[in-house]
Amino acid sequence: MSKGALIIGGSAAGIQAAFDLADSGIPVHLVEPAPFLDGGLAGGDAPPQLVNARLLELAKHANVTTWTATRVQRVERQAGRWCLELVRQPRYVDLTKCTACGDCVEVCPVTVPGTGRKAIYLQSGTQLGCAAIDKDGTAPCSAACPGGIHVQGYVALAAQGRFQEAIDLIREAIPFPGICGRICTHPCELNCRRAELDQAVAIRPLKRFLADWELREGQSSQAAPIAASDVPGVTPRAQRVAVVGAGPAGMTVADRLARQGYGVTVFDRLPVIGGMMAVGIPEYRLPRDIIANEYRRIQDLGIELCLNTTIGAGGDHSLDDLFARGYDAVCLAIGAHRSHSLRIPGEELDGVVHGIELLKIVSLSQQVESSEYHASLARILRKGAATRVAVLGGGNTAMDVSRSLRRLGVQDVRILYRRTRAEMPATPEEVHDAEEEGVTIEFLVAPKRVVGDEQTGVVGLECQRMELGEPDASGRRRPVPIPGSEHILDLDLIVLAIGQAPDMDGLGEGHGLAITRAERIELCGGGFSTNRPGIFAAGDAVTQDKMAVIEAIGMGKKAAAEIDAYLRGLQVSEARPAVEERPIARRELAPEERQPKPRLAVPMIPMEERLGSYAEVETGYTAEQAIAEAGRCLACGPCSECLACVRACKPGAIVHEEMPQTVPLEVGAIIYAADAYGFGGLPLAEGPGCYRASPESPLLGSAAAARAMADLFGQRQATLAQTAPAAPEGAARFGVFVCQCGGEISETVNTDLVRDRAAAWPGVVHSQVLPFSCSPEAAATIKAQVEAMGLNRVVLAACSCCAIDQVCFSCTYQRVRCKDNLGIFGRDEGPATYEFVNIREQCAWAHPGDPPAATSKATALVAAAVARVRLAGRGPVELPLAEKSALVLGSGAAARACQRALEEQGINVSRLDGPYAGGLEEGPVLEVQRRGGRFVVNHHSGTRQGVALVLAPGDGGEMERLLAACADGQEGLRPRIDARGGGVETHRPGIMVCDPLGEAAIVGPAAAARVAAWLASDAARPRPTAARVDPARCRACATCVAVCEFGAPQMVGQDPQRTSWIDPAICTGCGTCVAHCPSGAISGGYSTDAQLEAMLEQLMGGCGAAGERGGE
Structure with a gap:
């Protein structure tokens, strides 16, 4: 239905x-x-x-x-x-937890262009009163990062000079910011929207700046050596994991598993740390001290690193040995150290070398005290600086080899590539730097035959010109030979840099692993497990294409998650995050955002110094340059996902993963x-x-x-009645709860002291401090204590002022939420009577610089609340009439429309338009009175009455007379029309008006809707604030009748039993009659006179006994 x-x-x-x-x-x-x-x-x-x-x-x-x-x-x-x-x-903020404190707004580094507000914001004058995050999706740069870095986040933080936060954000995602800041292929920059306007933001150099800044000046929480057992929230585990390969994938696996408490040992066959990064990437691009520093951080987690150690048959350990030595899982991250061959004639001649081997010899000659590497290098460069070299390939290895040879003094270095510049796998800046350093690049040239013999070695290379045809499997256009274009280049050295594959021979025979046709370790089930239980693989050992470092890191993170799941006895698939497509943010750019802002070039050392040493080429940005470059970011998100809001939010209300x-x-x-x-x-x-x-x-x-x-x-559903709380049964058993409000209260009020003092008061059997009383957890805690301790009275000292089901002008969404959680709105109140004390505004905020005064005042107010609720509550409130009826007065066309609309809703209508067609002047003077819960008018045709009243005049003159008829001789009772709601309601509850100048088909049904709403809500259930008359004390002076502008008090009965009666459907709980009653016969709806007196006595006389007088 x-x-x-x-x-x-x-x-x-x-x-x-x-x-x-x-x-x-x-x-x-x-x-x-x-x-x-x-x-x-x-x-x-x-x-x-x-x-x-x-x-x-x-x-x-x-x-x-x-x-x-x-x-x-x-x-x-x-x-x-x-x-x-x-x-x-998604709002990305939990409505059940947000306290609207604004801490998140304060730390947010992103100002949304064109709005003047932050990416996370609170909107004044609106509800729901919680923060919201302006996020159209994932920023293009962040979506492109294989390592899962919140790229826009750290750029936004860097733009504000918040360098420590920025580097910490990077380190949450990857363990190698200093390395990636130098050699990353930066797919983020390729997707940077700034490139549509001028040039991409220099994201990689910014990362490098942050890592270098941390080394010089940072105070990272991860800077000091720590053990895995010291990582927050991590429990050391008994299981051990062996990682084979100390490259980026293997060390990322080790880092993640160590942070989850596992014992990890990393084995590597090289004599130096860093894997391929240390031997395959020249020092001028990646200084070895940067590698050493970032590896030290991982080792400080307690990881054992074993160099010069081979795993496999004939090596130091076999795979089976590792399990026998007590390792519960093994991850193979052996990289791709074997170069591909060309498969052309003469490839086996002396003078043909593989690029990876040449780079390894160069790197190890600089890092290891051994003449072997220097001798090998001299043998390869047999003519020294005069050696004529051709490097075959167009990727990173080709660029690194050619630039390294130039630094060794070789004059004639050329790169031969069979496609065009646009298809080169190397980054554009690498190609530019190589050419700038004197490397010649020939495009659309492919090798056909190595020229030479076994005695002379290489003397040349026969090549053929190419042209581009249709795209191949890689998506690049396939090079097609041009017939008759063959030619020979005179050369002494040919370097092959056309790709690598894993060296499976190192694992030896009998390893039992399934190997693919592409010579990679075969993975099972779409993850990182192999066909052998407990053995996993990651990195270049499993991918057909050579991986960039950032890609290897991303794979290592996923592999570590699967290994963790395996060791905890879970299905490995459970470690894989659910694939949920998040949109890529692409907001509309304002014209002012489209203005060009040139990219800042990264400073470099002079050319003569570059070619004369292996010194790092880029020197990096200064702090001022980094801030300026980061400021070019267009804030695509707009939220950058810097997670500063997450760290600032004490109740944990931020949910960036929301979908x-x-x-x-x-x-x-x-x-x-x-x-x-x-x-x-x-x-x-x-x-x-x-x-x-x-x-x-x-x-x-x-x-x-x-x-x-x-x-x-x-x-229609029955509306829940608002009833005054019944008097608690049994002896008073109090629970006093004091809210810290995330520091809003506790930073000024000593909440622990208030709790301890309350614990000593008579009847208080439980007292407790709550971090946030408006959270679901706090409500669950209070309800649990009510049940466990048998509490029948609860005082909550927080930011709410009362336990009434009402909203006043100073209420907030959080106060409403707190009451709702506790069932104050009649849904699930339970056995306890609640009282609230606002110690935030009245104490913490009123005495911001005086904690003793704020604490003393808070204690007194809580004591007064205990004294109030210690006394029995007021008696039951009289229920209004249950009937649904309305009296419609007036000759306007809207009267008929209103009557039809009311009758369609099952409301009984009594209509009076009199014998007068044009108004009341021809008829008797009418008097409309409120009697016995109904509006009543006497007419020669009889008495008409209804619980609600609609005035539907035909013109302005009739309107005046109808309004005057409702005054009953008291000007204050003359209905005042409230124009804010369309001019239908008046200040007097239950009286609606149809404007004679309005369209009858609109104002009539509108008035009917308001009547139906009023009859089912205010007229059907008593207000908890409604006043009540004690007939025994009332002396029928009618003062209340004279002062009430709503017409709620009425004189009933005959002398000597004549007394005042308050119509519960009409009373608004303003308290005017209570204040004016000379005999004190009228009590306010919320507190009795006795309760007010007990509270005042407590406040005036100290809080030692918390209102013990007059207890039960």
């Missing part, structure tokens, strides 16, 4: 329609595409504090479900109901109260079951609600 109504648009009309329907007992779903509700009232006449109260009333309404940041994706009409699909976009939510829904009626443009985008047509209201008109909202009420007449 369809349930209730859907209102599209949190506008003034939408909000009013929601109230009318919900108050009448019909469930309402209110859909608003923005993350906040302002009700369209901000531009009206309502003061901001009243707008706030009204929106909060809606937020807490039992019959209203509010869907912010939500749109209708699908709508279909089926057999008298609407079938819909809603899509709620859109699709919700199916069935309703019986739809009211569209949003912009007209949006209506055309939905398959809706105005008619039965679907109504429209101009968003700025509450009057039209009510008129639409009246029509929806008629459609949904049978779906």
